[in-house]
Amino acid sequence: MEGIDLEKIYDLIVLGGGPTAIGCAIYAKRFAMEVLIVGKTFGGLIATTHIVENYPAISSISGQGLMELFKEHMNSLEIPYISDEIKNIEKVNDHFELHSFFQNFKAYSVCIATGSVRRKLGIPGEEEFAGKGVSYCATCDGPFYKDKVVCVIGGSDSAAKEALFLAQNTKKVYIIYRGEDLRAEPINKKRVLESDKIEIIYNTNVVEIIGEGKVKSIVFDNGKRLDIDGVFIEIGSVPNSDIAKHIGVDINDHNEIKINRKSETNIPGIFAAGDVADAPFKQAITGVAEGVIAAYSAFDYVKEMNIEY
Numbered sequence: 230m231e232g233i234d235l236e237k238i239y240d241l242i243v244l245g246g247g248p249t250a251i252g253c254a255i256y257a258k259r260f261a262m263e264v265l266i267v268g269k270t271f272g273g274l275i276a277t278t279h280i281v282e283n284y285p286a287i288s289s290i291s292g293q294g295l296m297e298l299f300k301e302h303m304n305s306l307e308i309p310y311i312s313d314e315i316k317n318i319e320k321v322n323d324h325f326e327l328h329s330f331f332q333n334f335k336a337y338s339v340c341i342a343t344g345s346v347r348r349k350l351g352i353p354g355e356e357e358f359a360g361k362g363v364s365y366c367a368t369c370d371g372p373f374y375k376d377k378v379v380c381v382i383g384g385s386d387s388a389a390k391e392a393l394f395l396a397q398n399t400k401k402v403y404i405i406y407r408g409e410d411l412r413a414e415p416i417n418k419k420r421v422l423e424s425d426k427i428e429i430i431y432n433t434n435v436v437e438i439i440g441e442g443k444v445k446s447i448v449f450d451n452g453k454r455l456d457i458d459g460v461f462i463e464i465g466s467v468p469n470s471d472i473a474k475h476i477g478v479d480i481n482d483h484n485e486i487k488i489n490r491k492s493e494t495n496i497p498g499i500f501a502a503g504d505v506a507d508a509p510f511k512q513a514i515t516g517v518a519e520g521v522i523a524a525y526s527a528f529d530y531v532k533e534m535n536i537e538y
């Protein structure tokens with residue numbers, strides 16, 4: 230807790246440990262704001278991907294490696310970071326109080342950059358075999374499936390990248406997608422289509438995962454069954470917006486926080502950015518940009534308050 234003062238009212242507290250939060254805090258610090266980051270885990274979603282090839286100025290790096298660079302930058306500016314999960318935010322007089330299980334933090338402004346959690350399929354067997362053949366992270370669990378047969382469920386760019394990663398070590402990778410055409414970046418789609426280890430099964434839903442102690446097969450909506458050692462689920466994410474909802478921040482039908490072009494929410498002093506917000510394109514670089522805009526708007530907001538220190 231070095232450098233963290235629980236009595237102080239910070240100018241800005243940034244919630245999150247992903248690229249959006251760190252980008253926001255770097256700019257806030259450079260605006261000479263008293264900033265604190267409170268993050269449940271450091272790194273966020275991007276740290277779970279094996280390769281990032283679209284972050285400008287870095288042609289190729291692992292997600293973990295990218296976040297190490299973010300950490301170095303954060304540390305070089307001496308931005309305080311605390312590992313904790315905020316459960317609740319309330320407005321008290323002119324500032325906000327943020328509560329975790331064990332401690333409270335205070336700030337004049339807050340940026341919510343809490344990202345999202347992986348979406349579940351909600352089919353029989355998914356929960357039962359989680360960690361026993363069902364995974365939501367190829368980078369984390371892929372190495373356990375050397376020379377095995379696995380599948381990736383989903384058709385996004387992330388699904389394509391997960392399949393390509395898995396194909397390096399496994400015997401065979403099926404991509405099972407309910408649509409007709411992969412929604413991957415053209416370069417990743419081309420790599421998938423050219424891989425002799427990856428086979429795509431289109432227009433198909435998985436309705437059940439079957440096993441005994443561990444996954445053995447999956448069942449399709451056409452009644453067919455496929456024997457498989459590992460099931461990687463990559464069907465998008467659900468925004469972590471509950472804390473925003475509780476304080477009255479406007480949320481859309483997808484549980485995303487509504488923001489404007491200044492990363493402002495409907496509550497003055499509360500900003501949001503990144504995967505938790507309602508921007509249609511969710512990438513590290515766009516999250517960072519929204520986080521940076523949030524820092525700028527928070528700076529303006531706090532300046533207007535004319536606080537006497």
Ligand SMILES: Cc1cc2nc3c(=O)[nH]c(=O)nc-3n(C[C@H](O)[C@H](O)[C@H](O)COP(=O)(O)OP(=O)(O)OC[C@H]3O[C@@H](n4cnc5c(N)ncnc54)[C@H](O)[C@@H]3O)c2cc1C
Nearest residue numbers: 245246247248249269270273274275315344503504512513
């Ligand atoms: C497989 C895969 C591959 C991807 N590849 C790329 C890629 O190549 N390039 C790219 O640009 N993007 C990629 N993305 C997308 C990218 O990961 C996200 O857009 C990005 O991580 C969003 O950053 P974020 O900081 O908004 O949210 P997140 O990265 O999700 O971070 C949210 C953070 O908030 C913390 N948190 C949550 N709730 C709380 C709370 N209550 N209190 C405190 N902290 C909290 C979490 O612990 C986490 O640290 C990929 C995603 C996936 C799944």
